[in-house]
Amino acid sequence: MQQPVRIGSTPAAVPADAPVAWVGGPPVDEDARVVWEAVTRERQTRYGPLVEWVGERLFRRDRRRLGCAADIGFFRSFYVAHARELVRRLDGTALRVGRRAAS
DSSP states (O other): OOOOOOTTOOOOOOOTTOBEEEOSOOOSSHHHHHHHHHHHTSOOOBHHHHHHHHHHHHHHHHHHHHOSOGGGGGGHHHHHHHHHHHHHHHBTTTEEESSOOOO
C-alpha cells in the first residue's frame, strides 16, 4: 500500500556521505530486510552507497522474479527512488541516518 503524499513538507536532502547505522532488530518486511542486510552484512555505512546498493538489490530481485522482461531496465531509476523512500521511512526507528551511532 502506498503512503500518502504530504503536500508542503518536502524532506530535506540527505548528503551522500551521511553516516548510517542499523539500530533495531532484524525486520520482518522483505524490503526493509534488504536495507538491514546492506548495513549489517554488507557494511554499507554511508547514505548514498546504501541507497544505490538497496535499489540495485531490489531491482535484481524483481528481475529474477519476472524472468526475462526486456523493458524492466527502464524502471531501474524507480528502484533507487523506492530505496531512498524506504531508508527515509526506517530512519528514526530501525535505522539512524546522518547521526553517529551511539557507542
